[in-house]
Amino acid sequence: MSFKHLDTDTLADWLRSEKLVTVVDIRDPVSFADAHVVGATHLDNVSLTHFLENAPTQQPLVVVCYHGHSSQGAAGWLAEQGFSDVYSLDGGFTEWQQRHSDWVSQ
Template sequence: MSEFKRIPPEQAQALREQGAVVVDIRDPSTYAAAHISGAQHVDNHNIQEFIRAADLDAPLIVACYHGNSSQSAAAYLVSQGFSDVYSLDGGFELWRTTYPAEISSGDPQ
């Protein structure tokens, strides 16, 4: 895969069930307030550490507020060697309405 794919929440949920990693690129306080269950918070401060520790071949779903910023982040992750990257269409806001039971809160991991 040479570029990321945009996927709706339903497809993202299916990938999660198969072990895909979800990263949330929203700001830390917003992430702490509510995020997709199991999502890792990734921002400019920890992105290099995340990349070093990640399995570049594992499916990776990038989530933001509405699905716009995640596209740029997904393209960046592809450029860093990730081979199976997805941008969550509609972002966290659409996820929250589609899967309200799959929301957690707490400080960034």
């Protein structure tokens, strides 16, 4: 199993259309608390076990980091854990915040 790349415009379309999608943010807790994609869950070593036990594995899963680099490793790992439709957000939260500020939660 592997992950796919997702651009910010496609994620915005999914959220606007209320498509069922799980968004996880792997940035540090302070950055996540300051701002994140609306509806995103912060995923770190503390929350990982609970997430793996409770997240829907058949629903699209989008991994967000700062610039779209470290999310690729996390997305690959999550795909190996049984998630069937995993994406790394290209451009990360930096691009998301620039292009879709109306979908940023603070």
